[in-house]
Amino acid sequence: MTTLARLDRVSRRFGEQLALDDVSLEIRSGEILGLLGPNGAGKSTLITLLQGRRRPSSGTVELFGGDPVRPRVRAELGSTPQETALPDTLRVAEVVDLVAAHFADRAPTAQLAEEFGFTDLLRRQCGSLSGGQKRRIAVALAFAGRPRLVLLDEPTTGLDVDARHGLWAAIRRHRADGATVVVTSHYLEEIEALAERVVVIDRGRILVDDGLDAVRARVDSSVVSLRTSSAAAVAALDGVLLAEPGEGERLALTVADSDAFVRALVASALPFERLQVRGASLEEAFLSLTDPSRSALEEMSS
Numbered sequence: 001m002t003t004l005a006r007l008d009r010v011s012r013r014f015g016e017q018l019a020l021d022d023v024s025l026e027i028r029s030g031e032i033l034g035l036l037g038p039n040g041a042g043k044s045t046l047i048t049l050l051q052g053r054r055r056p057s058s059g060t061v062e063l064f065g066g067d068p069v070r071p072r073v074r075a076e077l078g079s080t081p082q083e084t085a086l087p088d089t090l091r092v093a094e095v096v097d098l099v100a101a102h103f104a105d106r107a108p109t110a111q112l113a114e115e116f117g118f119t120d121l122l123r124r125q126c127g128s129l130s131g132g133q134k135r136r137i138a139v140a141l142a143f144a145g146r147p148r149l150v151l152l153d154e155p156t157t158g159l160d161v162d163a164r165h166g167l168w169a170a171i172r173r174h175r176a177d178g179a180t181v182v183v184t185s186h187y188l189e190e191i192e193a194l195a196e197r198v199v200v201i202d203r204g205r206i207l208v209d210d211g212l213d214a215v216r217a218r219v220d221s222s223v224v225s226l227r228t229s230s231a232a233a234v235a236a237l238d239g240v241l242l243a244e245p246g247e248g249e250r251l252a253l254t255v256a257d258s259d260a261f262v263r264a265l266v267a268s269a270l271p272f273e274r275l276q277v278r279g280a281s282l283e284e285a286f287l288s289l290t291d292p293s294r295s296a297l298e299e300m301s302s
């Protein structure tokens with residue numbers, strides 16, 4: 001597998017703010033890499049470094065073996081920014097042609113429109129489109145030049161469920177055709193739907209870089225939910241990664257090993273009733289890996 005891009009010990013500061021802190025990462029051809037993290041984690045900063053729009057404060061960023069700051073190096077890169085800005089007075093087909101003209105090997109406009117479901121919009125002026133329609137077109141534009149690497153920063157923000165699923169299907173088809181995609185998202189469902197490799201990033205640092213299944217396994221993902229009048233003491237038992245209060249006296253605990261936790265709970269003689277155990281979602285797994293959830297647990301125990 002070829003390495004298409006590489007960050008080596010990259011840090012990026014904005015004044016006092018350390019947006020990326022000693023990040024090393026390789027992006028290999030043929031994969032969809034999901035970049036997952038809370039607001040301000042550093043995901044967009046990482047994307048802008050790969051796009052050559054910013055330089056790292058220290059460390060090196062390599063794209064297709066060169067420096068992404070050089071336009072020639074970026075020629076086979078496709079991206080969609082977080083903000084969608086299409087020229088209001090141009091028709092959709094004209095925007096696609098304009099973007100595609102920058103690339104040596106462009107996708108035919110009709111084919112791209114069909115894949116991303118906007119054939120009926122090709123003659124419309126961009127200014128007349130809804131936010132969701134603009135978003136779909138902005139994502140399609142990232143694929144207009146059949147790029148070797150596509151960077152999608154929060155691609156489905158503002159889309160309804162059907163549009164989101166349609167976009168995922170189109171991205172997966174491109175993946176099947178050999179595209180390599182880096183996608184950032186707040187939607188864990190989106191990362192689960194698209195990515196086979198997940199990088200969890202928080203406060204500028206990579207917490208996890210692993211396969212989707214391994215990320216779930218990483219927290220030995222079970223959720224024990226129960227009712228108790230001693231929530232803080234139950235949450236403080238060994239093996240609890242995350243504790244979230246629910247309705248009434250209900251408590252949901254993400255635990256590393258549900259058998260061991262239940263044994264510890266019984267041995268503690270703390271009161272509980274209506275205990276249920278189920279597998280954790282990626283969202284719960286992810287939350288238990290990031291600091292805010294740990295501090296929530298600390299708050300609860302204090």
Ligand SMILES: Nc1ncnc2c1ncn2[C@@H]1O[C@H](COP(=O)(O)OP(=O)(O)OP(=O)(O)O)[C@@H](O)[C@H]1O
Nearest residue numbers: 014017018019037038039040041042043044045046
């Ligand atoms: N141009 C800038 N000037 C100052 N600080 C910045 C700038 N860009 C980013 N930051 C800061 O760097 C940190 C990382 O921001 P970044 O936008 O990369 O996070 P993110 O993970 O993409 O967040 P979100 O999901 O909210 O877009 C944040 O604390 C942010 O405030």
